[in-house]
Amino acid sequence: MKNIIFILLLSTTIFAQTSALSLYEESQKALSEGNLELAGEKVKAAIDLDKTNDTFRKEFDRLNGLRNKMINANRSVQDGRFDDAITGFSDVIASVPNAVEAYYGTAKAYEGKKDFTSAVKYYKQSLSIDSNYKKSKISISNVAKKLYNSANKDYKNGNLESALSKYEQVLGINSRLYQAYFQMGVLQKKMGNLSLAIQNYQSALSIKKTFDKGWYNLGLAYKENGDINNAKESFEETVRLNKKYYKAHKSLGEIFIDLEKYENAILSFKTAINIKPNYGAAYHAMGITYAKLEDYNRSAESLTKAVDLQPKEFLSWFHLAEAHNKLNDCEAAKEAALEAIDLKKNFGGGWFELGIAEYCGGKGSKNTSINHFEKARNDRAWRKMAEYEIDRVRNPEKYEG
Known part of the structure; x- marks a missing residue:
C-alpha cells in the first residue's frame, strides 16, 4: 500500500x-x-x-x-x-x-x-511587430494632423522655413495627404520658387484630380511664370469642376485679355459678377477690357462700380480717370485722378491723368497741367509719356494736323 x-x-x-x-x-x-x-x-x-x-x-x-x-x-x-x-x-x-x-x-x-x-x-x-496595433495607427494620423496644423500656423506667422520642414515631415508620414502638397505649393510661390510651386500643385492634383482650389492655384503659378496656355487650361479646369468659382472666372478673363480675346474676357468677368455681384476686382478688370475695346462709356460705368465696391483701390480710380478723359469729361476725370493720388501720391499715372484733365484739350490751365505732368515725370515708368505731354502743351503747333 x-x-x-x-x-x-x-x-x-x-x-x-x-x-x-x-x-x-x-x-x-x-x-x-x-x-x-x-x-x-x-x-x-x-x-x-x-x-x-x-x-x-x-x-x-x-x-x-x-x-x-x-x-x-x-x-x-x-x-x-x-x-x-x-x-x-x-x-x-x-x-x-x-x-x-x-x-x-x-x-x-x-x-x-x-x-x-x-x-x-x-x-x-x-x-x-503588430501591423494591426490600432493605437499606433491612430497616433500616427494624429501626429500628421498636429504637424500639419503647426505648419499652417508657422506659415501664417511668416516662419516659412519651419512650415516647409513640417509639411515635408507630414508627407513623410502620409504621402497621400494632398493638402500638404498644396500648402507647400502656396509656400513655395510666396518664396518666389514658381517651378517648385507648380510641382507641388501637380503632386496634389495627381492625388486628388477634382481639387478645384489646386487647379486654380496652379493656374496662378503658371500665369506668374509666364505660361499663359497652361494657366488658361488650369483655370478652365477649375470652372469645369466648380462653375461657382468666381475667382477662377475672373482669372480666366485676365488670360483672355493677355490673348487679346476681349469679348471672351468680358463674358468671363460677367460670369464672375453674376456669381458674386459685389466682386469689385471683376468690375475693375471689365472696365479695363472695355477701354481696350474703346468702349469708354461702359469702361467708366464698370470702373465706377469698382470704386464703389473698393474705394481704396487706387488703380481703379486711375483707370476711371483715364476713361473720363477719353470721354472729355474733364471734371469727372479730375475727381477720379485726385482720388488715385490721395491713395498713392508717388504713382505717376494719377498725376498724368490729372494733367490731361486739367489741360482738357486746350480749354484748361496750361501751367497747372504742366505742373501735374512734372510730378508724373518723377515716376520713371511715366517719364516719357509725361515729357511728351509737357511738350504738347507748350508747343501745340507741333502737334496740329
Whole structure:
C-alpha cells in the first residue's frame, strides 16, 4: 500500500513539474512575442505548480521588475517626465525586443517632447511587430494632423522655413495627404520658387484630380511664370469642376485679355459678377477690357462700380480717370485722378491723368497741367509719356494736323 501511495505521489510530482515546465516554455514564447503580461502570468502559474523551482522564481522577479518599469514609464509620460519615460521603455525593449507597448510608449514620450520624427519612427516600429496595433495607427494620423496644423500656423506667422520642414515631415508620414502638397505649393510661390510651386500643385492634383482650389492655384503659378496656355487650361479646369468659382472666372478673363480675346474676357468677368455681384476686382478688370475695346462709356460705368465696391483701390480710380478723359469729361476725370493720388501720391499715372484733365484739350490751365505732368515725370515708368505731354502743351503747333 505504501508503495502505491509513493508511486502516486511521485507521478503527481512529475506531472506537476512537467506542466510547470510547459507553462514556463509558454511564458518564454509569450515574451519572445512581446507579451510581457502574459509571460508573467504563465511564470506565476508555473511557480504554483513547482514552488521549489528557483529558475521560475528568478524569472518571475525579472518580469515583475520589467512590468514595474513599464508602469513607471507610462506614469512618467502622463506626468510630462518624457526623458525618464524613454529610459524606462528602453530598458524594457532591451529585454523584450518585441514589446509593442514599450515602442508605443516611447513614441508617446517623443510626441510629448514634440520630436515628431522620432515619435513616428517608434509608432512604425510597433506596427512592424503588430501591423494591426490600432493605437499606433491612430497616433500616427494624429501626429500628421498636429504637424500639419503647426505648419499652417508657422506659415501664417511668416516662419516659412519651419512650415516647409513640417509639411515635408507630414508627407513623410502620409504621402497621400494632398493638402500638404498644396500648402507647400502656396509656400513655395510666396518664396518666389514658381517651378517648385507648380510641382507641388501637380503632386496634389495627381492625388486628388477634382481639387478645384489646386487647379486654380496652379493656374496662378503658371500665369506668374509666364505660361499663359497652361494657366488658361488650369483655370478652365477649375470652372469645369466648380462653375461657382468666381475667382477662377475672373482669372480666366485676365488670360483672355493677355490673348487679346476681349469679348471672351468680358463674358468671363460677367460670369464672375453674376456669381458674386459685389466682386469689385471683376468690375475693375471689365472696365479695363472695355477701354481696350474703346468702349469708354461702359469702361467708366464698370470702373465706377469698382470704386464703389473698393474705394481704396487706387488703380481703379486711375483707370476711371483715364476713361473720363477719353470721354472729355474733364471734371469727372479730375475727381477720379485726385482720388488715385490721395491713395498713392508717388504713382505717376494719377498725376498724368490729372494733367490731361486739367489741360482738357486746350480749354484748361496750361501751367497747372504742366505742373501735374512734372510730378508724373518723377515716376520713371511715366517719364516719357509725361515729357511728351509737357511738350504738347507748350508747343501745340507741333502737334496740329
